[in-house]
Amino acid sequence: MSLRICVGGATGWTGKALVAGIAEAKDLSLSGAVARKAVGQDAGSVSGIGHLGVAVSASVADALGSEPTDVYIDYTHPSAVKANTLQALERGVPVVVGTSGLSAADYEEIARLAEKQGLGVVASGNFSITASLMTRFSLLAAQHVPDYEIIDYAKSTKPDVPSGTARELAERMGAIQKSVPGYPIDSVIGPKESRGADVGGGRVHAVRLPSYVLAVETIFGKDGERLSIRHDAGSSAGPYVAGTLLAARRVVAMKGLVRGLDNLLFGPVP
Numbered sequence: 001m002s003l004r005i006c007v008g009g010a011t012g013w014t015g016k017a018l019v020a021g022i023a024e025a026k027d028l029s030l031s032g033a034v035a036r037k038a039v040g041q042d043a044g045s046v047s048g049i050g051h052l053g054v055a056v057s058a059s060v061a062d063a064l065g066s067e068p069t070d071v072y073i074d075y076t077h078p079s080a081v082k083a084n085t086l087q088a089l090e091r092g093v094p095v096v097v098g099t100s101g102l103s104a105a106d107y108e109e110i111a112r113l114a115e116k117q118g119l120g121v122v123a124s125g126n127f128s129i130t131a132s133l134m135t136r137f138s139l140l141a142a143q144h145v146p147d148y149e150i151i152d153y154a155k156s157t158k159p160d161v162p163s164g165t166a167r168e169l170a171e172r173m174g175a176i177q178k179s180v181p182g183y184p185i186d187s188v189i190g191p192k193e194s195r196g197a198d199v200g201g202g203r204v205h206a207v208r209l210p211s212y213v214l215a216v217e218t219i220f221g222k223d224g225e226r227l228s229i230r231h232d233a234g235s236s237a238g239p240y241v242a243g244t245l246l247a248a249r250r251v252v253a254m255k256g257l258v259r260g261l262d263n264l265l266f267g268p269v270p
């Protein structure tokens with residue numbers, strides 16, 4: 001039997017690509033679709049891949065209440081993802097979280113419910129394989145070079161800051177090695193905000209301009225040398241499909257929360 005997947009945000013940029021990826025995969029099937037628009041319409045037709053026989057629902061509760069589902073995947077909006085995730089877990093469905101905007105405290109709450117329910121959650125600020133390499137390389141570098149800062153570039157209309165990619169990276173790098181400014185930020189002469197934000201111990205500077213999709217760069221500094229590790233997302237949502245569906249296949253056998261696709265691809269950070 002195929003793994004039955006419900007996609008939250010099925011009519012969006014990423015959601016449409018996922019619906020197409022699920023329809024193509026022999027071991028997966030679409031059991032539900034959630035969006036704010038196109039409610040009642042066929043999810044396959046909305047995605048431009050032809051009729052799939054799955055109507056778009058207005059809420060996660062409606063979608064999971066009407067069809068048996070093995071995994072819920074969320075690519076909705078930072079304002080909706082937490083409630084959707086908790087709702088799916090309450091209903092006994094493991095979750096893959098792609099949507100950005102959740103804080104470390106939000107993830108603690110999600111992890112607690114996942115443990116209580118005996119269910120898995122995989123969340124990744126970025127489900128692209130090459131972005132996961134950037135994350136893993138940066139985490140390895142942070143073990144050796146204590147001075148680093150993170151630049152987070154995204155489109156001017158992105159509602160959340162830092163991006164999911166940069167936020168997760170900052171928190172994980174901060175846990176390895178807190179980014180300690182060489183000159184105390186409280187004492188700087190000028191607007192302190194110019195020095196960015198402490199996000200879980202990692203220092204992040206966010207740039208929001210037209211033409212970017214999402215790019216994250218970690219810069220490591222040492223006396224007389226510098227290392228930059230950077231990932232640039234392009235204009236297609238294709239790169240997120242394989243990683244998200246890998247997480248969906250794996251999450252059904254997991255218990256509790258795992259953050260970072262790199263953990264699934266390469267194992268725990270040594």
Ligand SMILES: NC(=O)C1=CN([C@@H]2O[C@H](COP(=O)(O)OP(=O)(O)OC[C@H]3O[C@@H](n4cnc5c(N)ncnc54)[C@H](O)[C@@H]3O)[C@@H](O)[C@H]2O)C=CC1
Nearest residue numbers: 009011012013014035036076077080098099100125126127
């Ligand atoms: N982790 C990763 O690899 C990636 C993460 N993202 C993140 O995923 C999220 C979605 O991104 P896009 O696909 O570009 O967005 P989008 O705006 O193109 O699509 C959003 C979808 O969610 C639905 N939606 C919005 N609010 C909702 C609500 N309250 N309840 C139910 N459905 C709702 C919309 O109807 C639409 O179907 C963003 O937070 C983005 O940063 C995007 C791409 C990759």
Ligand SMILES: O=C(O)C1=N[C@H](C(=O)O)C[C@H](O)C1
Nearest residue numbers: 100125126163164165214233
């Ligand atoms: O909003 C986007 O577009 C993206 N957001 C993700 C994030 O917040 O990190 C990453 C993805 O590359 C695109």
